[in-house]
Each structure stands twice: as structure tokens, then as C-alpha cells.
Amino acid sequence: MEMKTNGWQPKIVAFFCNWCTYTAADLAGVSRMKYAPNIRIIRLMCSGRLDPQFVMAAFARGADGVLIGGCHPGDCHYVEGNYKTLRRMTLLKRMLADLGIEEDRCRLEWISASEGDKVKWVVNDMTEKLRALGPLDLPGKHKEWDAEMEALEKEVQTQQEGEPSHVH
Amino acid sequence: MSTKPKIGFYWCASCGGCEESVVDLAEDVLMVTGAVDIIFWPCAMDFKKADIEAMPDKSIVATLLNGAIRSSEQEEMAHLLRRKSQVLIAYGSCAHTGGIPSLANQFTREQIMKFVYEDAPTMVNDQKTHPQPHSRDNGHELEIPVLRNVVRALDQVVDVDYYIPGCPPTPKLLKEAVLALLSGKLPPKGTVLAPDHAVCQECLRNDSKPQDISLTEFKRPHEIIADPEKCLLAQGLACMGPATRGGCDAVCIKGNMPCTGCFGPVSRVHDHGAKILSYLASTAAGKEEDEISATLAGIPDPVGTFYRYGLAKCLLRGKVS
Amino acid sequence: MKTKTNGEARIGFYVCHCGTNIAGVVNVAAVAEYAGKLPGVVVSRDYKYMCSDPGQELIQTDIKEHNLNRVVVASCSPLLHEHTFRTACEKGGLNPFCFQMVNIREHDSWVHDPGDPATEKAKALVRAAVKRVALHKPLEVKRTRIHPDVLVVGGGIAGIQAALTLANGSQNVYLVEREPTIGGHMAKFDKTFPTLDCAACILTPKMSAVAAHPNIKLWTYSEVVKVDGFVGNYKVQVRRNPRYVNEELCVGCAKCVDACVYKEEKFEDEFNEGLAKRKPVYLPFPQATPPVVVFDPDACIQLKTGKCKKSCLEACDRDAIIFDQKPETKEIEVGTIILATGFRTFDAGRLPQYGYGTLPNVYTSLQIERMVNASGPTDGHIMLKDGSKPKAVGIIHCIGSRDNRTNRWCSRVCCMYSMKLAHLIKQHTGAEVFNFYIDIRAPGKGYEEFYEKLQEEGVHFIRGRVAEVADWPLTKEEEGKLIIRVEDTLAGFVRRIPVDMVVLATGLEPQPDAQEVRRLFNISCSTEGWFLERHPKLAPVSTFTDGIFIAGCCQGPKDIPDTVAQAGAAAGEALSLINAGFIELEPNTSYVVADDCSGCKTCIPLCPYNAISRDEEKKKAVINEAICKGCGVCVAACPSGSIVQNLFTDDEIFSEIEAVLG
Numbered sequence A: 001m002e003m004k005t006n007g008w009q010p011k012i013v014a015f016f017c018n019w020c021t022y023t024a025a026d027l028a029g030v031s032r033m034k035y036a037p038n039i040r041i042i043r044l045m046c047s048g049r050l051d052p053q054f055v056m057a058a059f060a061r062g063a064d065g066v067l068i069g070g071c072h073p074g075d076c077h078y079v080e081g082n083y084k085t086l087r088r089m090t091l092l093k094r095m096l097a098d099l100g101i102e103e104d105r106c107r108l109e110w111i112s113a114s115e116g117d118k119v120k121w122v123v124n125d126m127t128e129k130l131r132a133l134g135p136l137d138l139p140g141k142h143k144e145w146d147a148e149m150e151a152l153e154k155e156v157q158t159q160q161e162g163e164p165s166h167v168h
Numbered sequence B: 001m002s003t004k005p006k007i008g009f010y011w012c013a014s015c016g017g018c019e020e021s022v023v024d025l026a027e028d029v030l031m032v033t034g035a036v037d038i039i040f041w042p043c044a045m046d047f048k049k050a051d052i053e054a055m056p057d058k059s060i061v062a063t064l065l066n067g068a069i070r071s072s073e074q075e076e077m078a079h080l081l082r083r084k085s086q087v088l089i090a091y092g093s094c095a096h097t098g099g100i101p102s103l104a105n106q107f108t109r110e111q112i113m114k115f116v117y118e119d120a121p122t123m124v125n126d127q128k129t130h131p132q133p134h135s136r137d138n139g140h141e142l143e144i145p146v147l148r149n150v151v152r153a154l155d156q157v158v159d160v161d162y163y164i165p166g167c168p169p170t171p172k173l174l175k176e177a178v179l180a181l182l183s184g185k186l187p188p189k190g191t192v193l194a195p196d197h198a199v200c201q202e203c204l205r206n207d208s209k210p211q212d213i214s215l216t217e218f219k220r221p222h223e224i225i226a227d228p229e230k231c232l233l234a235q236g237l238a239c240m241g242p243a244t245r246g247g248c249d250a251v252c253i254k255g256n257m258p259c260t261g262c263f264g265p266v267s268r269v270h271d272h273g274a275k276i277l278s279y280l281a282s283t284a285a286g287k288e289e290d291e292i293s294a295t296l297a298g299i300p301d302p303v304g305t306f307y308r309y310g311l312a313k314c315l316l317r318g319k320v321s
Numbered sequence C: 001m002k003t004k005t006n007g008e009a010r011i012g013f014y015v016c017h018c019g020t021n022i023a024g025v026v027n028v029a030a031v032a033e034y035a036g037k038l039p040g041v042v043v044s045r046d047y048k049y050m051c052s053d054p055g056q057e058l059i060q061t062d063i064k065e066h067n068l069n070r071v072v073v074a075s076c077s078p079l080l081h082e083h084t085f086r087t088a089c090e091k092g093g094l095n096p097f098c099f100q101m102v103n104i105r106e107h108d109s110w111v112h113d114p115g116d117p118a119t120e121k122a123k124a125l126v127r128a129a130v131k132r133v134a135l136h137k138p139l140e141v142k143r144t145r146i147h148p149d150v151l152v153v154g155g156g157i158a159g160i161q162a163a164l165t166l167a168n169g170s171q172n173v174y175l176v177e178r179e180p181t182i183g184g185h186m187a188k189f190d191k192t193f194p195t196l197d198c199a200a201c202i203l204t205p206k207m208s209a210v211a212a213h214p215n216i217k218l219w220t221y222s223e224v225v226k227v228d229g230f231v232g233n234y235k236v237q238v239r240r241n242p243r244y245v246n247e248e249l250c251v252g253c254a255k256c257v258d259a260c261v262y263k264e265e266k267f268e269d270e271f272n273e274g275l276a277k278r279k280p281v282y283l284p285f286p287q288a289t290p291p292v293v294v295f296d297p298d299a300c301i302q303l304k305t306g307k308c309k310k311s312c313l314e315a316c317d318r319d320a321i322i323f324d325q326k327p328e329t330k331e332i333e334v335g336t337i338i339l340a341t342g343f344r345t346f347d348a349g350r351l352p353q354y355g356y357g358t359l360p361n362v363y364t365s366l367q368i369e370r371m372v373n374a375s376g377p378t379d380g381h382i383m384l385k386d387g388s389k390p391k392a393v394g395i396i397h398c399i400g401s402r403d404n405r406t407n408r409w410c411s412r413v414c415c416m417y418s419m420k421l422a423h424l425i426k427q428h429t430g431a432e433v434f435n436f437y438i439d440i441r442a443p444g445k446g447y448e449e450f451y452e453k454l455q456e457e458g459v460h461f462i463r464g465r466v467a468e469v470a471d472w473p474l475t476k477e478e479e480g481k482l483i484i485r486v487e488d489t490l491a492g493f494v495r496r497i498p499v500d501m502v503v504l505a506t507g508l509e510p511q512p513d514a515q516e517v518r519r520l521f522n523i524s525c526s527t528e529g530w531f532l533e534r535h536p537k538l539a540p541v542s543t544f545t546d547g548i549f550i551a552g553c554c555q556g557p558k559d560i561p562d563t564v565a566q567a568g569a570a571a572g573e574a575l576s577l578i579n580a581g582f583i584e585l586e587p588n589t590s591y592v593v594a595d596d597c598s599g600c601k602t603c604i605p606l607c608p609y610n611a612i613s614r615d616e617e618k619k620k621a622v623i624n625e626a627i628c629k630g631c632g633v634c635v636a637a638c639p640s641g642s643i644v645q646n647l648f649t650d651d652e653i654f655s656e657i658e659a660v661l662g
Ligand SMILES: Cc1cc2nc3c(=O)[nH]c(=O)nc-3n(C[C@H](O)[C@H](O)[C@H](O)COP(=O)(O)OP(=O)(O)OC[C@H]3O[C@@H](n4cnc5c(N)ncnc54)[C@H](O)[C@@H]3O)c2cc1C
Pocket: C153, C154, C155, C156, C157, C158, C159, C176, C177, C178, C179, C182, C183, C184, C185, C186, C189, C191, C192, C193, C194, C222, C223, C224, C340, C341, C342, C343, C344, C345, C365, C366, C369, C413, C417, C420, C511, C517, C551, C552, C553, C554, C558, C559, C560, C561, C563
């Protein structure tokens, strides 16, 4: 397991559009390009299907980075889906920054079907940058936040009915 | 002793508006008080915590709790009321989704304390004294509640049966909820007691909304005098009606103010702010990054705007580092 | 997170070894064991080749024996075998969409080293698929009718061949060519390698057949300006540029050309690669098809100023000249499209060290093709600028090919056509011919033999990339000559070879407007600009857009035999769709849940295909699923989560996110 050999490894959730970036990742495979095994690709038909909720969910569920891949501007299989992605991502990036998520953790890349080498480069580069940033570990952070309530909760569970409590 | 069902009201981190909404029931208040025994309502009646503690578990039919949970004392009361109530209802935005208080989740507790007790312009505190949970005064042990790290919605602390949304909820929703409680015809646990469609459906300006909105500029309500007949989004105001649960009869829009999202999302949405972001950004014009940024610059504070009533329920729950 | 399940899932899981392609890197047994413990999985197996017949039968038997209602296969890319396994599910009695594929070859074993991280990745992806497949709903495939007419764009040999194949198979074909005549590059050649048959003898009959064919509508001097719709139902706008001649009336007698007020040929003749001049009104070459003259609006005095004598008008006894002809836009409906827009040659001026454009008697290969052509500007005589015959000729291979500074690819035909030209030059002039090459690439039928034949004929082959073509003599013999400086890598020293004429074997490049054209047709390009095939081996003439095929050099450099073969293949693919009469569409379209929709109208302007409209009575959005192509843009934007995309529902994607993360 990753954890055993190298300690912590960044986890990247990627959303790739079917027509360009997913295909480029296939091409990287067919060309046997080696890249970091940290990425988990989820296929969407178009980057325009990317609901910013997905990015939030990925971070909340433990992703250290989220990568969105679509066709180059002007090349979307569905004409303009990637412009919509760009609009959402522009605002999302700003919002994520305000929420304390470092810029390198959420990345939008235009990768065409022929750019297998770009998939390799982007994944490796992102993995490196995430390594430098260290774990985001939101599930861990949320747990930690909620640990402060545990003492009270336990007490409530063991409390005798009707007995007064004084816990802060 | 009365056999009428016992109902409790309680407030945690809230502004008092929710309490006001109960009074807003107007004559219907009489219907409510006639049908139920309000056994606990700190805002209006004198009851002590010990009285509640003395009651048998589950002896309160329903408690409507408003306000977010920030302090250990609020947390404790939430647990206590949960234990004593058959049905616990998160009442109002703060209990439902964290409300305005949960915007504090953008700052650490330390930042907040420092600002409030040291840096606030109205503060004179040369000693930089901060409140201490334990202190002695005049030979007395004093204890004050501690502030938790984050602000929580009620269901992030205890199990919640129903939600009545709104900042504050409308009297209509409260009345319907009480009637449902009395009749015993309650929907499945976890339901938000408001329609599961968006405000836009209730908005009288919906017909005036164009089918091809593509905004090159977002404006803030103080920057324009909005046409009172036309869709506010079409006028460049970031109206959240399309992404916000209805049930309010679009009252804000009737007052010529855009919807700010207090009812939270519909059941199909997991993260209200992200969804608001998604459709607002989709409505922005432009294909070049700087063009798009210029348009979206009209939304200077995305977190404060999109999570105004629900940062606690943002999937990230607040600022993370 | 709220998720809905449709009945209790009974999932069959299969992981493929793909020989050692997957099993050599990912521990497939461990993946199968792991998957077997995931919720809902009732059978879990690993197998050598899942796509083989026994592999597919395994799925079918399990569906029956274990009463499976969902299937997950972890193997290669869904773009390759999703259809195979969906069909297997269907044969086993399962709705084909209760299936999910996991890509652990292209996205895992082929890109990672053997070991735990690759296996862990496979497990994570499997987890996601198992979780999501439980949410899959049975779906119906939709069929769309294929309009039987075909559009072919580009009238080079590829387009001609494709059009004729289709037309002979009784399909109606629109052939749109940008130039005034069809024929493409091949029309410029004298002979073709390796058989040395006369290009015109094999091409001209095909060109006339195109013009005469009742099933072919030939539109030259025309361009496609707009493409709407989708496979089976494309709506195309073609702009017919004015040639100022009524095509129906003109017979190409060229009386107008003779009568033109310009007595001399003064304007650059594109067809002859700048070796000749033409008049403002001209026929590109004698066999031009259609045989209709063209007026050059930049040269014709009448068209430029309106103040010409118009002697041409009188000369035309068929009243075919129309000076106020306007561009005309034709709208056509076709079911399939073949792109055959060919290539352009490398601009030799980009490599100044070879003297093209600065030294006399340095020519490009296409210019020599014209020169050796009996109907060309020199009537087939190879001559120097002064009219004399060259005594020594150097042909430099790989101009703008196999070079990091220009184009990295091998243009595939230059070695062969250089040898063809060497043969023809020798035959026509008796000159000594030197070929300067990096490697000789002659990998076609009869090609190596052709190379041998040339060596026997006494053509010199010097291996080395030429450094420079210079005109500064060092010795008496070099005076008045072009000196080719080259390191002869076989002999091992630098040589200076004096010649009278230099031929630059320019390579093949994508058309300059390849990017615009592919956008118009919504297909992809390689980084270089060649149109991208759906699969380099298995779908070489298909594109990622259904119903659009590619043939010839627009896909990459190739010779005429390969071009013609591809054209036939593309026509075959189109015919196969037409014969089927319909095509099954992915049911990944979106629909609005009317009860949930608030009628906020956000989605309506977002759809690139205008598939969304408003039901004014109910005040809700509705998606026309026949028009929707399933991009999901509206789903992501829907502020109240009221639009669902089949196969990509919010719940399915959220469950994937959750599961890939552990
Ligand atoms: C100097 C030279 C010599 C060669 N000799 C030989 C030989 O001897 N034997 C051999 O096998 N091969 C030879 N070849 C290769 C041969 O030229 C190609 O294989 C062949 O021409 C490819 O045909 P094509 O139809 O794909 O492209 P092209 O011949 O380039 O035809 C493309 C056609 O499409 C048209 N077009 C382009 N864009 C558009 C548009 N947007 N709309 C409408 N129309 C458009 C063009 O005007 C053109 O008519 C040689 C190549 C060169 C450069």
C-alpha cells in the first residue's frame, strides 16, 4: 500500500471530459507513458457537466487535489461546454481561496485528445505540488473539529436521567 | 394538570428574529397557545433549566430550537432538549444550516476573540483581558460557557427530526408545522417542512424573466434602483431565487430585494453555495478569462454571498486553513 | 449524502488480466478478492481475456446462474470495449446499461509500475464502479434515422474515390471542392510511383466520371460554412463562390480567354506552382473538372473597376458570363460526411540555407512535377532558367520533415517521389542525378524494388542531411554551379557536389485552415493539425464524432494507394450506416423532472443545441431528448437539481467521488 511504503501520498480526484482529456489519458496509456499513481479519474461527457458541488464533495471526502480536464477552448465536443466550465471555475477558484484551499489544489487544464504527454506532465506536476503542500485531509480536520464535542456527548450518554450536568 | 401537548421553544446562537416570527403568528398565536402547552420559552416566559431537567425524558412533544450552536452551553441545552423531546425541530436558518452566525467559520476562534476583545475599533482593553471560563470573584467560583472551534447547525450536534427553514421562518410555515404536529400527520424524519421547489416558482416576476440571460455585470442591491416589475436577476442582481427552497412566497422580491438564500437548498442539492455559484457563473457572459473575471467581479465576496445562511453546511464547513 | 437504490443490487464483478497487460502490473487476484467483499457483489472473478468469447460467456452464464442485475468489468478503456460488454450483458438478459466499466489498463497498468500503488488504484476505481452501478437504471437505446445522402468535402483523389464508391452504390453525394477544379495534388503529377503510370491517365477518367455521375452533385469553388445537427441528420450550408460564369452554360471552350483584353498571360498561375502565368479568366488546366472557366476578381478589370471593354462577353457564344454573379448559399441535409481535404506542401522558403527563392534553379518537387508534365508550363521539358538542359541535378530529401526545427514527422511519400523524379529527370535529360537522403523509406508494395531499379539506372544516393546549397565556387568545375555541401555519412567526409539544378523534396503538412475546418465539423486534430482518427488501428477513418469520416492526407501523410484505400474505407463506413438505416444513440441524455423544476429558465440559454424550451402552460423547462446530446451542461447549472442526466446522475457521480476516496 501507498501508505506503508512512502508514508502519505496525495490523492487527486480528476474529472475528465470523455472526448478530449479522457481520451488523452487513454493515449498516455497506449503510449506507455509513466506517471504518478495518485490520480483517480472520473469520466464526464463534457467538462461542462462539472458541478462545483463535485469539487467540494471531493475535498470534503479527502481529496488533496482536484483536477478538471476538458477540451481546449473552441474544441469542446459540445461546442461551448468548456466555456461554461471556465466561468464556473473562475468563480470557484476565488471562492476556494477564500475558504483556505490553496490554489494548486484545484486545477483546470485543457488537454486535447492527442496530448497524452500533457496528461503525464500535469499529473506529475500536480502530484509534486500537492506533496509540497502536504495533506489537506478534510475528513480528519472535521473529525478533529468535532472531537471537542465528544466529552459532552459521552457524558450525556452516561448521565442519569434528570441529573444536572455542568460540562463546558 | 393540562393534558395538552407540551411544546418548547429555545434559542441558541440567534438574533431573536425567530422568536419574533412566533409572535408574527398574530391571532394564530391564540390558536397555537390554545392547542398546546408552551412549557419552555426563555424569551417570553420564566423557566429554569432545572425545571426541564426534572421532566421525564421524551415528555415534551416537540421542541422548536432556533439558533446555531457555538458555545458549550448551547450544545448542552441541545442535548438536554433532545433527550426531553419526542420531536426536535431545527427552527430557522441558524439551526437548520448554521445561519449568519456560521459565517464566523471563516475565522478561527482565536481570531474572533482577538478581534472582539482587542482589535475592534470600539474596544478599549489595554490589559488585553479575555473572558476566562473559570474565574473567582468575591470568593465566588464563576463559570462561563466556552466558545467552540466552529459554529454548527443543530443536526451537527444532535439528531434532528424536522427543519423549518427561513431567516426567520414565515408564520405560515410555523402554523402548518404545528398543525401537522397536532394532527400527527408528519412527513418522514429529516424532512424540511417547506416545499421542495425553488423560490423562482413562487416569484411573481418569473414571467418577466428573459429566457436568455447572459450577464456582463453583476450589481449589488445598493447600486441600483431596481425596476419593481422585472426579474431582479435580469437586472444584474445576484438573486438566489432559482437555487433556494421556496415556501417564503418570494417575500423579499416583493420588497424589491433579491433572494439571499435563507431557506437553504432544495433536497436534491448537497452544497447550496456551490450550486448558487454554478448557476450564477453559468449566467455570466464571456469566453476569455479576464472578461469572465470582470463580470464576476460584481460578486466580491463569494463565500459571504453564497453561504450567507449556511456556511456550517458547506461541504467544507468553513475556512479550512 | 442521499442516494437512491433501485432494488437490491446483485453485482457480478470481473477483472481482466489482458494477458499480462494488466495482470503484469496490477494484482488482479487481490482486486477480485477485494471486490468480492464490496456491498452488493455476489460473484467476483478474474479472467485472462474478458473480451474473448469465453470471457463474455462467463458474464452471460453468471447473470443467469447468480441472478445478477448489475455487472462491472475492470479491464481496458470503455472507449474500446464498453459496447462489447454491454452487448454481453444484453445477451445474458440484462439491460445493457446496468453495466459499468473500469479502466485499469490505459489508466492504470499501462501508466504505472507494477506494485501496490497500481493495485490500490485499481481497487479504488473498482470501488467507485461498484458503488455507482448499484444506482444505474435500465435505459432504452434511442435510434435515429440516417439520412442516406452523403457530403464529401475535398475533391482530391481521396474525395473523388469516396464520392464515386458511394455514388456507384446508388447514394446521392454532394462533393464540395474549394478550388475551381477537382483533382487535388494528383492532377499536377505526370507519373506516379512506383509503377510510373501516367497520373492523368488514371485520374482524368475518374474526374469525368464524377462530373457525369447522376448521383453526384459537384460543387467546385465552394466551401462548407456551417454544420448543424448530428449523425444521420446533418444540416450543412455550402457557400458557392462566384466564378462569374454560368456553370450550366459554359463548355470550357476558352474563347473568352483568347478574347480577353489582356493579350499576355500576366497573373500568377497557382496550378503551375508559379512557373507560368495565366489571364484574369482561365481554365486551371486542360482537363479541369468541371470544364468551366473562372474569373479572378483580383485581376479582371471589369470585376475590379467595372470599366472594361468586356471583349470576353462577345466572344462567348453561349452567354455564360455573368459579371454580377453573387455568392450563393446552399442548404443541404446529409446523414454522413467524409472529409478529404488533403495537405499542403512545406514552404521551402522557411529553410533559407537551401536557396529556394534566392538562388536560381532551386525548385520544389511540385514545380518539377509540373515541369515534367507534358501539359505543364514547359511542355514536359526539364530546363534551367536559361532554357538549357541540366547536366547534374541534386534532389534533397526531407525538406521540412524529420526535423525538430520544422516538422518532426516523416512525410512518407518524399523518398518515393524523389526517386520518381530522379528517374524522370534522368529519362528526360540524361543528367547525373544525386539523391541526398537521411534514410530511404520505401516500405510499400514494389517500392524497394523501385529503389533498386533506380540504383541500377545509375542514380547516385548520398546519405547525409544537406547543410547548404551555395553559389560560391572553390574550384573551376564549381563555377556557375549550385554547390551542395553535405556530410556523406557513408563515406565519412564532407563533400561539395556541384549541380545545375536543385530539387527540394518538400514534406507534407496539414492544410493551413485544418483547425477551422475541424472545428466546423466538430472533430479533433492531432497536435500537428492532422485530423484525428477514432482509433489508430481499429477505427482509422472514423472520428470521435459519429457519422463523420476522414480519408486521405488530411489524416496524415500517405501515398495514393493508401489514400484510395482509406477513401474506400470511409465510403464503406458511411454505407454501413446508410444500409442500417438508423444508428443507436447513447441514452446519456438529460431530462427535467417536472415536479422539481421551478421554471427559473437558467438552463434554457445554456444548451448548445437549443434542446431546452419552456412549457408556457406548466411554466417548466422541457428537454427534447431527440435533440439533447448529453453534455450535461444544464444539469451542472440547474440551481435546484431538477435535471437528471442518464448514466451521469448527480447521485452516480457523488457516489463515485465518495468511493474513489476510500
Ligand atoms: C511532389 C509530390 C509527389 C507525389 N507523388 C506521388 C506519387 O507518385 N505516387 C503516390 O502514390 N503519391 C504521390 N504523392 C502523394 C499524393 O499527392 C497524395 O497521396 C494524394 O494527393 C492525397 O490525396 P488527397 O485527396 O488526400 O489530398 P489532396 O490531393 O491534397 O486533395 C485535397 C483536396 O481537397 C481540397 N480542399 C482542401 N480543403 C478544403 C475545404 N476546406 N473545402 C473544400 N475543399 C477543400 C483541396 O483543394 C484539394 O483539391 C506525391 C506528393 C507530392 C507532394
